[in-house]
Amino acid sequence: MLEKLFKLNEHNTTARTEILAGITTFLTMSYIIFVNPAILSTTGMEHSAVFVATCLAAALGTLIMAFVANWPIGMAPGMGLNAFFAFTVVGAMGFTWQQALGAVFISGVIFVILTVTGVRSWLIEGIPKSLRSAIAAGIGLFLAIIALGPAGAGIVVANEATIVGLGDLTAPATVFAILGFFLIAALDALKVRGAILIGIVAITVLSMITGHSEFQGVFSAPPSLAPTFLQLDIMGALHVGIVHVILVLVLVEVFDATGTLIGVAKRANLIPEGKPNRLGRALFADSAAIVGGSLLGTSSTTAYIESASGVQAGGRTGLTALTVAVLFLLALMFSPLAGSVPGYATAPALLYVAGLMLREVADIDWQDVTEAAPAAIAALIMPFTYSIANGLAFGFISYVVIKAITGRFRQIHPATLIVAILFVIKYAFYPE
16 A cells, blocks of 8 residues: 555655654654744744644645655744744734734635746746845844744843843753753754754753743643634735735745755655656645645644655655654644743754754855845844844845846846835835
């Protein structure tokens, strides 16, 4: 049956190898079941319901990837997208989390349409590589400011004289967060599978032993999904002020998911030059997963770069993804443990992921000012205005303006020009 479903022999692999690869991928990406509820619950969403939605959305998206695309890629709510949802759309812009879920749903539907019609490929080809790299790096900086801030490690705090300043490094939460970061970085350097997950659990246990957090148990029946299930407000999301939020969601989803899918697929040799491949099916799978996740009650679902660890372990087919999905379903039994994880235990994970995302700056052409300046602006605006949306807008607009006034208008792809114009219209008519 497995051979018929996943064509193991054709991909020169075995069921044992695929299952072990799936376990490897799950260990490297399962930190999201602790981090996502911690982030989204800041909007007023019920922590336990978001935990269930996270596990179910990850399982659903990964199952679609397994059976539609037969690719060894895990899906889950995306880092950066969840921060944008919680801290920008709800926290800074003042929309309700129900409206934010509605925006995710609409962006998912648009994403499916873009994928099916081929517009997604046109968009990817049209957005400059420098801006794509800057967006990833900027999201990393955005995650870093969240991780370092008062709600996370407490290392960066407000200061009237200097805007920001150094927090109390002797505070227990800060000490725990610093220890967690060192542990995660060291374990990852030593090639330990599940380094981020181990770091989160280790700091949680240490905080319990020292009396700084309360142990709520490990296993229980899954909590109710009702507080988030089908709670999206689609009509509220169609409000004029949230239109550019949908644009940002679509753009980030396009770059993030597509880049991850192609990157992991290349490592697994799933898209050989000049031969048929299942990239189109994989693109459809990840776009459909966004719609499903919004109905369950979580921010945008996307392909995880951590899937590369499973590919490294030999994963080549959807059986790897199926294994990941089953493990996410089993994780539903760990809700008490997820509820016991304090913010300073997930902050090191956020900070470490942020550091990994900053590697993208190496792909920016720093020798060409017309490429480097817009890229730098895009990346810097995100953390300093606490908004991924503003970073995208400043990046696209400055790219078009600088290229135009330096006589390089022909280098501007229509896709880039259209996105820039949309952002200009947004700021002109809805500047908040």
